[in-house]
Amino acid sequence: MSADIHTLAGAYALNAVDELEGAAFERHLADCEPCRVEVAELRETAARLADETVVEATPPGLRERTLAQVARTPQLRSGVGGASAGRRAGRWRQLTVAAAAAILVAGGASAVTWTVSNDRVSDEQASSAQARQIAAVLDAPDARVFERSLEPGGAATVVVSRNRDRGVVLLRDLPEAGPGRIYELWLIRGSQPRKVGQLAEGVRASTTVIGPVAEAGTFGVSNEPAGGSAAPTQIVGTVELS
Amino acid sequence: MSGEPEQARRLRSVPQDTASPTADELLSRVARGDEAAFATLYDSVAGRVLGLTRRVLRDPAQAEEVTQEVMVEVWRTAGRFDAGRGSASAWILTMAHRRAVDRVRSEQAHHNRARQVAATESHVPYDEVVEDVTARLEREQVRRCLGRLTPVQKEAVTLAYYGGHTYREVAEKLKAPLPTVKTRMRDGLIRMRDCLGIEMEGRA
DSSP, X not given: OOHXXXXXXXXXXXXXXXXXXXXXXXXXXXXXXXXHHHHHHHHHHHHHGGGGGOOSSOOHHHHHHHHHHHHTOOOOOOOSOOXXXXXXXXXXXXXXXXXXXXXXXXXXXXXXXXXXXXXXXXXXXXXXXXXXXXXXXXXXXXXEEEEEEOTTSOEEEXXXXXXXXXXXXXXXSOOXXXXXXXXXXXXXXXXXXXXXXXXXXXXXXXXXXXXXXXXXXXXXXXXEETTOOSSOSSEEEEEEOO | OOOXXXXXXXXXXXXXXXXXOOHHHXXXXXXXXXXXXXXXXXXXXXXXXXXXXXXXXXXXXXXXXXXXXXXXXXXXXXXXXXXGGSXXXXXXHHHHHHHHHHHHHHHHHTTOOOOOOGGGGTTSOOOOOOOOHHHHHHXXXXXXXXXXXXXXXXXXXXXXXXXXXXXXXXXXXXXXXXXXXXXXXXXXXXXXXXXXXXXXXXXX
């Protein structure tokens, strides 16, 4: 992806990005193995900064309270998938399902209600961060909702907050993209498309935070070869954002 | 952009005293429900978790709350720790840092950030913790490596990490452009990484 987002690696490792940027960066990481290694190393480095803050005498009450709480707290079972990438994908899918099931769009420009099933996402840090990012858009006072059926089937709902410069795209019931093909998401300004996301192969529903949206007039979904395309080659649906 | 490595031989992650179990080993025992291993792990990291959350939150009571939350979360989710992506202590401290900054930011949104100083804690009784030599050497190494950053890199990194500020807030404070601040943070951390000799398996 772009070199620009990659410069966020330092700020990201320092937890110095806002939630939306954090989500965008995590999507970037999912596609970029060298970036994951760099971020892991910079995180490791940032954590060493805590050495400087060490408290040499911690309150005994804190230790007692913590051990007592641990004694009555059940542990989560470890994930079924072995590889970390698989687990990360799993989290993303889990949120997608929860959010897709739960976003209710009421008619009217500002009346958006939503819930995210907390018991499904609360133990997943990544997912709850995603949920907050989605909430930030859906809760924006200027949030507007646009909905459209797509040509081959399925539907797209786009919630846009110009103030927050972000949108949430909910895609559902898309038909199979076809063997070796995927769906890609675009924001179009004038006649210039900008890629804002893509679904993994075989994925037919998603909730995606997109942005910046300020200048974009149209949202589009296209069907592309699995490697992705620099520009959309086969648009399957567009949503006018005005 | 990075400085010369301080040591020719690169270490993987945090150097550990060979005599006692590493945080990684303890965490894998914790993942199997070993409460004694958890108590040992607590003793080895709580000083840093509490120190870090105090530095970011500037409120001893809240720092204790967050420390307890984080350590219970470590117990709960130990099975999900992935040693391929970093050390156990970095995993724990990243979680602690994130929770502390989340709390700072949500409080700032409500305009009621506590601004107490650490000077009010002296009435609290404390455990005596004997700091081992390894820990002291590691701390000195961090200080030395932080000293190798340019002043503007150091300023950006420390405002973000210890101050809990986003890079946008840092840019506003320093009246510097956003891309400049992003670059300072990344270059500064890279320079520190190389000075500390941190290298993940899998780096080309």
